[in-house]
Amino acid sequence: MTSSLRDLKVYTTYPHSCSYLRDQEATTLFVDPRQPIDQKLYSKLSVLGFRRSGHHIYRPHCAHCNACTPARIPVAGFEPRRGQRRIWQRNQDLRVVSTDDINDDAAFDLYFRYISLRHSDGDMYPPDREQYQAFLNSVWDCTRYFRFYDKGRLIAVAVVDQLEDGLSAIYTFFDPEADKRSLGAYAILWQVEQARAMGLSYLYLGYWIRDCQKMSYKADYRPLQVYIKSRWTELI
Numbered sequence: 001m002t003s004s005l006r007d008l009k010v011y012t013t014y015p016h017s018c019s020y021l022r023d024q025e026a027t028t029l030f031v032d033p034r035q036p037i038d039q040k041l042y043s044k045l046s047v048l049g050f051r052r053s054g055h056h057i058y059r060p061h062c063a064h065c066n067a068c069t070p071a072r073i074p075v076a077g078f079e080p081r082r083g084q085r086r087i088w089q090r091n092q093d094l095r096v097v098s099t100d101d102i103n104d105d106a107a108f109d110l111y112f113r114y115i116s117l118r119h120s121d122g123d124m125y126p127p128d129r130e131q132y133q134a135f136l137n138s139v140w141d142c143t144r145y146f147r148f149y150d151k152g153r154l155i156a157v158a159v160v161d162q163l164e165d166g167l168s169a170i171y172t173f174f175d176p177e178a179d180k181r182s183l184g185a186y187a188i189l190w191q192v193e194q195a196r197a198m199g200l201s202y203l204y205l206g207y208w209i210r211d212c213q214k215m216s217y218k219a220d221y222r223p224l225q226v227y228i229k230s231r232w233t234e235l236i
Contacts, residue, residue, distance in 0.1 A: 166202030
C-alpha cells in the first residue's frame with residue numbers, strides 16, 4: 001500500500017448545484033476510489049484539506065469560488081467561551097460509550113429522526129439505511145462511534161476518525177427534541193477534550209463557510225485554524 005501523495009490519481013466531478021450557497025455551482029475533487037487507503041495516507045490528505053464521506057476522500061475544487069475552507073481546532077490552545085462552558089456543564093450527566101459500528105436499529109432510528117426533523121431540505125432526506133451506512137461507515141479501521149446516553153437512552157452519536165495528528169469530526173446526529181442540551185456543540189467540546197486526552201494536536205471540523213449558516217458556526221471555536229493558499233493559519 002502506498003502512502004505517497006505523488007502516486008495518487010484524482011478525478012473531478014462535473015459542475016453541480018452547490019449544497020451550501022444558493023445559485024452557486026460546485027465541483028468536487030475525489031481521490032481515485034480504487035486507491036488503497038490507510039491511516040497514514042488519510043492523515044496526509046486531511047492536512048491538505050481533504051475530507052471523508054463514506055469510503056470517498058474529497059475536496060471542493062470550484063472554478064470561481066473558494067468559500068469552503070478546511071478548518072481545525074488546535075486543541076492545546078482551545079479556551080471555551082462562557083456559553084460553551086455552560087453547555088459543557090449542562091451535559092456532564094451523559095454517559096459516553098465507544099463502539100465499532102452503528103449498524104443497530106437504535107442508532108439508525110436516531111439518525112432517521114434527526115435528518116427528518118432537522119435536515120428535510122438537504123441531500124440526505126429522506127434518510128434510508130443504505131445511504132446511512134454508505135455515508136458514515138469506513139473500512140480503514142480508524143473510525144469510532146461515540147454514543148451519548150441520558151439515563152440509558154441514546155440521544156447522540158458522534159462519528160469520529162482518528163488521524164495521526166488529531167481527530168476528525170465526521171458527523172454528529174442527535175435527538176432533535178433535546179434542544180436545551182445543545183448536543184451538536186457539546187459533541188465538539190467533548191471531542192476537543194478527547195483529542196487532548198489522547199495526546200493529539202487537532203480536531204478537524206471539515207469545511208467552514210462564512211456565508212452559510214449551517215457551516216459558519218465553526219468560527220465559534222477559537223483558536224481556529226483554516227487552510228488557505230496551501231497553509232494553515234489562524235482565523236482572525
